[in-house]
Amino acid sequence: MAERYSSFAPGGTAWLLQRITAAFLVVVLAFHFFLLHFVNHAAEIEFAGTQARMENVGYFLTMVLFLVAGTFHGVNGVYNALINQGLDGTQKKVVLAVLVIASLALIAQGIYVATTMAGWT
Amino acid sequence: MSQSYNRGLIEDFGRWKEFSAGMWAWIFHKFTGWMLIGYLFTHIAVLSSSLTGPEAYTNTIGGLESLFIVRVLEVGLLAVAVFHILNGLRLLMVDLGVGLEAQDKSFYASLVLTAIITVASVPTFLDGVTL
Numbered sequence A: 001m002a003e004r005y006s007s008f009a010p011g012g013t014a015w016l017l018q019r020i021t022a023a024f025l026v027v028v029l030a031f032h033f034f035l036l037h038f039v040n041h042a043a044e045i046e047f048a049g050t051q052a053r054m055e056n057v058g059y060f061l062t063m064v065l066f067l068v069a070g071t072f073h074g075v076n077g078v079y080n081a082l083i084n085q086g087l088d089g090t091q092k093k094v095v096l097a098v099l100v101i102a103s104l105a106l107i108a109q110g111i112y113v114a115t116t117m118a119g120w121t
Numbered sequence B: 001m002s003q004s005y006n007r008g009l010i011e012d013f014g015r016w017k018e019f020s021a022g023m024w025a026w027i028f029h030k031f032t033g034w035m036l037i038g039y040l041f042t043h044i045a046v047l048s049s050s051l052t053g054p055e056a057y058t059n060t061i062g063g064l065e066s067l068f069i070v071r072v073l074e075v076g077l078l079a080v081a082v083f084h085i086l087n088g089l090r091l092l093m094v095d096l097g098v099g100l101e102a103q104d105k106s107f108y109a110s111l112v113l114t115a116i117i118t119v120a121s122v123p124t125f126l127d128g129v130t131l
């Protein structure tokens, strides 16, 4: 049984970064779900609680890293899946540009939102 | 380590009846990955209500959480995330060359564990909401 299916060319930079971000995401994503569904019920989330968490620099940095890693991992995954489906040439360049702009916008917006939550704006 | 052999055109989704366990794992992983990145964009949009002010944030999240359909979607999101995490861990192991003989079994194990974790979380996720 040596089958392996992947959208990534094994051993490349995109492949490696996809795996490094994955290893980080396992931990923070599990932590995030646990914190915001079981420790604090999602329905009881209030601004005050969010602020109390975000004011903590360690938590703030973890969330920003989570945002950056999640965005990269997700968008890189989508991009590689499309290349795997045969995306090429000009189309490939356009898709890459759109994805990079969308990612940067998402990260910028997320960091801005997080600073507001922490009350630092 | 991994020998290559002709697997045909794997991108041909029309051949789904012939798919093996590994192929299904790959499809599910893609599907859940796309759901997660889609959710992340939505998530930041919802959280952006905090830019309007504390009340807007609290009311937006409270309003969403009071809807039964949102709770159901959240259970779905949990299932999607848990599967992507467990299967992702499996893929990382495969890349490291660990447990190559047990790939099918570990895929089924991911499915079963996802189902168990999801079902066990339903009470918490539906807590305090009515139809």
Ligand code: HEM
Residues within 6 Å of the ligand: A029, A032, A036, A037, A042, A045, A049, A050, A051, A053, A054, A063, A064, A066, A067, A068, A070, A109, A110, A111, A113, A114, B036, B037, B039, B040, B043, B044, B047, B074, B077, B081
């Ligand atoms: C339905 C389940 C989820 C709930 C209830 C939830 C709730 C929240 C809340 C309330 C915050 C604000 C910070 C805080 O209060 O501590 C937050 C931040 C965040 N969440 Fe989630 N979350 C969920 C699922 C996810 C998932 C699946 C992802 C990844 C795709 C994610 C990624 C993030 C990120 C990156 C931030 C930081 C936002 C920023 O920097 O502006 N969340 N989440």
Ligand code: HEM
Residues within 6 Å of the ligand: A005, A006, A007, A008, A018, A019, A022, A023, A025, A026, A027, A029, A069, A070, A071, A073, A074, A075, A076, A077, A078, A080, A081, B029, B030, B032, B033, B034, B036, B037, B040, B084, B085, B086, B087, B088, B089, B091, B092
């Ligand atoms: C923020 C949460 C996450 C998002 C948005 C996300 C999204 C994605 C997407 C879109 C793909 C591309 C799938 C494809 O090939 O079409 C992918 C692949 C992958 N994800 Fe995630 N993922 C997340 C979390 C995780 C976690 C926690 C793991 C745990 C190990 C993980 C492991 C992987 C791996 C190994 C791949 C490569 C699959 C392949 O080789 O084709 N991901 N992810």
